[in-house]
Amino acid sequence: MREGIVYPFTAIVGQDEMKLALVLNVINPTIGGVLIRGEKGTAKSTAVRALADLLPDKEVYDCPFHCRPGRVENLCPYCAERSVKGDTPGLVTARMEVVELPLSSTEDRVAGTLDLEHAIKTGAKRFEPGVLAKANGNILYIDEVNLLDDHIVDLLLDSAAMGKNYVEREGVSFTHPSKFILVGTMNPEEGDLRPQLLDRFGMAADVKSEKDIESRVEVIRRRLDFDRDPGQFAERYEKEQNEMKERILSAEKLMMRMSVEDDSLKMAVEASLYFGVDGHRADITLIKAASAYAAFYGRNTTTKEDVASIANLVLTHRMRRTPFQESTIDAEELSNWLKNV
Amino acid sequence: MAEERLNGTFSYSAILGMNLAKDALAVALVSPEIRTVLIRGVSGSAKTTLVRSVPGTFGKHIVNIPPNTNESQIFGGIDLEKTVVEGSRHFSEGLLSRANGGILHADDVNLMYRPILNSILESVINGKVLVERDGISCEYSCDTKFLATMNISESELDSHILDKFDICISLETIGNEETRYEIVKRRISYDTDPESFREAYAVQNEKAHKTVRKAKERLEFVSLSEDILRLIGVVCSELGIEGHRGDLAVANASKAMAALDGRDDVSAEDVKKAARICLSHRVSEIPSESKSSSDPGKDDAGKKDTGPSAEENAPNNEAGRRDTDMSGEDRGDKVFGMEGTFNVIDFVSSGNMVCKGRTRCFGKRGDPSKGTRSGRYISSAMPTSKTTDIAIDASLRVAAPYQRTRRREGVALVVEPSDLRQKIREKKSGTAILFLVDSSGSMGARRRMTAVKGAVFALLQESYKNRDKVALISFRKESAEVLLPFTKSVDFAYSKLKEMPTGGGTPLAAAILKAYQEVHKELKTDPGIRCYIILATDGRGNVPMSGGDARQDTLKAASFVGSSGCGTWIVADTGMGFPHTDDALRVCERMNGIYLKLDRLSGDGLAGRIKILTEAGR
Numbered sequence: 001m002r003e004g005i006v007y008p009f010t011a012i013v014g015q016d017e018m019k020l021a022l023v024l025n026v027i028n029p030t031i032g033g034v035l036i037r038g039e040k041g042t043a044k045s046t047a048v049r050a051l052a053d054l055l056p057d058k059e060v061y062d063c064p065f066h067c068r069p070g071r072v073e074n075l076c077p078y079c080a081e082r083s084v085k086g087d088t089p090g091l092v093t094a095r096m097e098v099v100e101l102p103l104s105s106t107e108d109r110v111a112g113t114l115d116l117e118h119a120i121k122t123g124a125k126r127f128e129p130g131v132l133a134k135a136n137g138n139i140l141y142i143d144e145v146n147l148l149d150d151h152i153v154d155l156l157l158d159s160a161a162m163g164k165n166y167v168e169r170e171g172v173s174f175t176h177p178s179k180f181i182l183v184g185t186m187n188p189e190e191g192d193l194r195p196q197l198l199d200r201f202g203m204a205a206d207v208k209s210e211k212d213i214e215s216r217v218e219v220i221r222r223r224l225d226f227d228r229d230p231g232q233f234a235e236r237y238e239k240e241q242n243e244m245k246e247r248i249l250s251a252e253k254l255m256m257r258m259s260v261e262d263d264s265l266k267m268a269v270e271a272s273l274y275f276g277v278d279g280h281r282a283d284i285t286l287i288k289a290a291s292a293y294a295a296f297y298g299r300n301t302t303t304k305e306d307v308a309s310i311a312n313l314v315l316t317h318r319m320r321r322t323p324f325q326e327s328t329i330d331a332e333e334l335s336n337w338l339k340n341v
Numbered sequence: 342m343a344e345e346r347l348n349g350t351f352s353y354s355a356i357l358g359m360n361l362a363k364d365a366l367a368v369a370l371v372s373p374e375i376r377t378v379l380i381r382g383v384s385g386s387a388k389t390t391l392v393r394s395v396p397g398t399f400g401k402h403i404v405n406i407p408p409n410t411n412e413s414q415i416f417g418g419i420d421l422e423k424t425v426v427e428g429s430r431h432f433s434e435g436l437l438s439r440a441n442g443g444i445l446h447a448d449d450v451n452l453m454y455r456p457i458l459n460s461i462l463e464s465v466i467n468g469k470v471l472v473e474r475d476g477i478s479c480e481y482s483c484d485t486k487f488l489a490t491m492n493i494s495e496s497e498l499d500s501h502i503l504d505k506f507d508i509c510i511s512l513e514t515i516g517n518e519e520t521r522y523e524i525v526k527r528r529i530s531y532d533t534d535p536e537s538f539r540e541a542y543a544v545q546n547e548k549a550h551k552t553v554r555k556a557k558e559r560l561e562f563v564s565l566s567e568d569i570l571r572l573i574g575v576v577c578s579e580l581g582i583e584g585h586r587g588d589l590a591v592a593n594a595s596k597a598m599a600a601l602d603g604r605d606d607v608s609a610e611d612v613k614k615a616a617r618i619c620l621s622h623r624v625s626e627i628p629s630e631s632k633s634s635s636d637p638g639k640d641d642a643g644k645k646d647t648g649p650s651a652e653e654n655a656p657n658n659e660a661g662r663r664d665t666d667m668s669g670e671d672r673g674d675k676v677f678g679m680e681g682t683f684n685v686i687d688f689v690s691s692g693n694m695v696c697k698g699r700t701r702c703f704g705k706r707g708d709p710s711k712g713t714r715s716g717r718y719i720s721s722a723m724p725t726s727k728t729t730d731i732a733i734d735a736s737l738r739v740a741a742p743y744q745r746t747r748r749r750e751g752v753a754l755v756v757e758p759s760d761l762r763q764k765i766r767e768k769k770s771g772t773a774i775l776f777l778v779d780s781s782g783s784m785g786a787r788r789r790m791t792a793v794k795g796a797v798f799a800l801l802q803e804s805y806k807n808r809d810k811v812a813l814i815s816f817r818k819e820s821a822e823v824l825l826p827f828t829k830s831v832d833f834a835y836s837k838l839k840e841m842p843t844g845g846g847t848p849l850a851a852a853i854l855k856a857y858q859e860v861h862k863e864l865k866t867d868p869g870i871r872c873y874i875i876l877a878t879d880g881r882g883n884v885p886m887s888g889g890d891a892r893q894d895t896l897k898a899a900s901f902v903g904s905s906g907c908g909t910w911i912v913a914d915t916g917m918g919f920p921h922t923d924d925a926l927r928v929c930e931r932m933n934g935i936y937l938k939l940d941r942l943s944g945d946g947l948a949g950r951i952k953i954l955t956e957a958g959r
Contacts, residue, residue, distance in 0.1 A: 168409075189833065196494060
């Protein structure tokens with residue numbers, strides 16, 4: 001992704017919900033990712049790839065898992081061992097990446113496995129990291145996530161919720177951090193997402209193709225311009241891109257001293273109770289997303305208005321307690337409810 | 342979120358609204374006889390958070406079983422490095438040995454390969470692991486507490502596996518606003534500053550630890566009186582508990598309850614509490630209405646005011662409870678208003694679904710199939726033919742003992758063809774169900790159509806849970822129309838079913854052939870899949886294929902699909918009243934199908950019977 005020029009994020013026409021959801025996740029990676037639902041050709045992949053370009057470089061340890069310097073318990077075994085010994089690993093600068101998980105992936109490549117070459121050459125066991133290792137600190141992107149094989153989904157569930165990948169296979173026993181922003185796209189007509197995986201996504205954004213003729217024309221125009229001369233096109237958006245980067249950076253800083261009003265906590269709980277959302281992930285995610293939203297708008301206090309602004313993104317995909325409920329009705333109900341609060 | 346190392350987790354005592362679950366964990370920690378605990382709940386109910394907060398608080402270490410592990414990793418196998426160096430077989434103990442003296446934890450156990458889960462449970466219950474593999478026979482101890490969690494929106498566990506869990510708790514959704522508010526608040530404050538958060542709860546955690554430690558010391562002095570033993574016996578037999586694991590679990594848990602409470606005598610109250618956590622998953626039938634009147638008298642006092650008692654709680658059998666959890670109280674009309682007559686609650690409570698002794702497994706894992714490269718690697722075996730799916734670890738282990746005698750030219754290991762082992766993978770064998778629904782005028786009698794729709798809907802619900810593929814074809818007027826080609830989206834099937842119009846002729850022959858085509862296509866793209874065609878009709882085809890005799894055409898089409906061996910046909914005869922004809926039966930005979938009768942317009946009865954049929958094949 002780093003080679004070549006990526007279509008600038010800020011040049012994407014419309015799709016504000018999706019863009020907002022992605023940006024909020026960057027500001028606060030603990031939100032838990034985004035599920036993007038919609039038809040083909042609605043700039044889903046473009047947006048995800050473009051996002052990486054907005055991310056600032058991060059200082060990470062020079063290890064296969066790109067550990068973020070921090071508490072020992074959050075490091076991989078290599079880094080943990082070294083920092084305990086006082087031999088802190090060297091720092092390198094790495095940009096957040098979009099790590100793709102193809103549908104055809106096999107479980108050994110996803111979770112990591114025995115390093116075969118090493119085993120044959122030396123007769124000793126060693127862990128060979130997989131996609132979940134690469135995804136640590138990055139964005140894990142799964143196109144058509146609803147078509148992913150069940151046994152691969154099983155592997156993701158734990159990492160997505162707990163931020164760790166446990167590997168016990170082929171004589172290798174290994175645990176490493178695997179905290180990632182889970183981004184998936186799906187076309188709902190091709191099948192449902194397993195409820196368990198659905199719940200792991202912090203947010204869901206629905207994308208539709210632009211109805212407005214002017215916007216459609218603009219989409220075509222920009223794409224053609226980009227294809228003709230990506231470099232020049234990117235230059236045109238450089239200012240906007242930089243502004244966006246700045247905004248994300250300062251929002252990240254604001255997150256550090258974010259305070260959450262009690263009212264907004266209460267509202268989050270009321271909302272998920274009213275809509276009968278299972279478990280507590282929704283309540284917690286509402287607050288996390290609202291905080292990120294406040295930070296994105298340059299504030300260091302999370303209010304009820306912030307919760308209301310992002311409730312749609314957090315709640316709609318969790319409102320299906322029964323399989324045959326239509327969630328569109330719920331979306332209306334939600335906006336009515338929000339109006340009344 | 343929760344980290345594996347000690348002190349790296351959310352604080353045990355900061356977890357709210359889980360008193361029953363915490364009681365159960367405390368009981369398991371106190372009683373040496375209680376070794377296996379299952380925690381059931383919806384997504385995000387803090388199942389895992391709870392389990393992972395245990396080791397830090399109670400000074401135990403925890404070993405996690407990830408979903409993608411295999412037999413030799415869990416139970417142990419040959420020690421590759423040592424065997425190569427020394428030229429004789431050395432055994433390397435598995436993951437279970439690391440759990441010795443600590444806690445063994447597995448998330449989503451209902452997704453685990455059943456034979457492996459079964460062996461793990463056996464090992465934990467027996468406190469030791471027996472290994473017979475890789476030419477090694479070995480035994481090691483595994484004294485541990487197995488804390489397992491499962492998400493109830495996924496497949497269910499068999500009753501015989503459930504029975505091996507001493508304790509099973511279902512986490513209820515917390516409806517109390519104040520509590521939920523506090524939960525979010527604590528979580529946010531934990532995420533902001535985990536260190537001080539943990540410090541704030543350190544004292545409470547230590548208190549919980551101390552209570553357990555004291556109870557452990559006291560346990561040996563706790564005694565069960567004859568009356569209490571009798572009470573346990575009565576409770577278990579009243580509830581129709583099969584086998585004696587339940588009784589023993591209740592006895593042991595009651596002792597631990599008394600010890601935790603600082604008493605030496607087990608009270609009826611202890612038994613009641615113990616029964617709540619030990620029996621709910623073992624009740625396999627819906628007890629009769631007279632249940633409450635047959636409660637052991639001794640236990641009657643003070644029962645109603647302490648929330649649902651074991652006896653009231655337990656009768657919700659697996660199917661019933663799962664359904665309630667999924668859909669909640671208020672689902673009613675909005676969701677299931679399928680022409681207002683068929684209701685899922687009826688379906689469940691009618692008792693048709695649960696027959697005592699029948700397996701309650703709704704999972705759909707078939708036997709491990711060899712030869713395909715997809716699916717989870719669970720074990721290895723001698724190759725049956727030329728294989729490309731080599732189990733490298735297993736092959737290396739086979740080769741290991743011979744390394745000293747083999748000529749190693751520049752490599753560390755020499756593997757010969759005879760060493761090769763192939764992977765055995767667990768391949769979920771999918772099920773595809775095609776609903777072929779007669780929507781002609783003769784079905785027009787409203788109630789009849791409603792019953793059929795109700796039955797199909799009930800089956801769709803099961804399909805949703807099992808992630809079956811479904812398709813829907815309706816036939817009326819001149820032709821059969823594929824309303825929905827095979828898809829995993831049960832939602833779409835539902836909306837199509839809802840909109841399905843009725844009226845016109847019965848092009849049964851065309852419909853049968855159309856269904857055949859669809860199933861044939863499906864079998865081509867996914868050869869391993871099991872197909873069922875559920876034909877709901879009265880069998881009175883009256884639209885010929887091309888100007889001939891409609892009846893003859895129908896029977897011809899039926900014979901054709903019958904001899905093709907394409908899928909399993911289930912004919913639900915909707916014909917009724919007088920004069921009754923046996924057209925549908927005739928069609929079914931030609932198809933070599935399974936014949937069911939939709940009598941007394943009962944959609945649920947029909948759905949129940951079809952479900953049993955399709956499940957037999959899972």
